[in-house]
Amino acid sequence: MSTTTTPPTRIGLTGSPEIAAWCAERDHPIITYNPWIDLSLCRCGRIQVDGDAPQTEAGRRATHDLFHTCSYEDGYAHCSCYLPSFAHG
Numbered sequence: 001m002s003t004t005t006t007p008p009t010r011i012g013l014t015g016s017p018e019i020a021a022w023c024a025e026r027d028h029p030i031i032t033y034n035p036w037i038d039l040s041l042c043r044c045g046r047i048q049v050d051g052d053a054p055q056t057e058a059g060r061r062a063t064h065d066l067f068h069t070c071s072y073e074d075g076y077a078h079c080s081c082y083l084p085s086f087a088h089g
Contacts, residue, residue, distance in 0.1 A: 020044045029059035031066075 023029075028042035033052045040053035043062070055063070 029062045
């Protein structure tokens with residue numbers, strides 16, 4: 001497994017300063033895998049790992065922070081972030 005710290009131009013990363021800062025604050029956790037290019041990446045693309053690298057706990061927390069409004073500590077069993085607002089009661 002190899003790791004690069006400079007994103008290749010072939011995947012067209014267009015990171016903003018806000019995304020770079022968000023990612024740096026969390027130590028660039030691997031949060032996504034792109035099967036078309038067979039790379040796992042942090043959000044800003046600075047860290048890239050060949051293949052489908054497993055997400056670490058930091059990566060799961062970072063992904064949760066991006067897409068959920070519920071508390072990570074509550075666990076996914078209690079998540080209702082994607083339910084319609086009338087279902088929150």
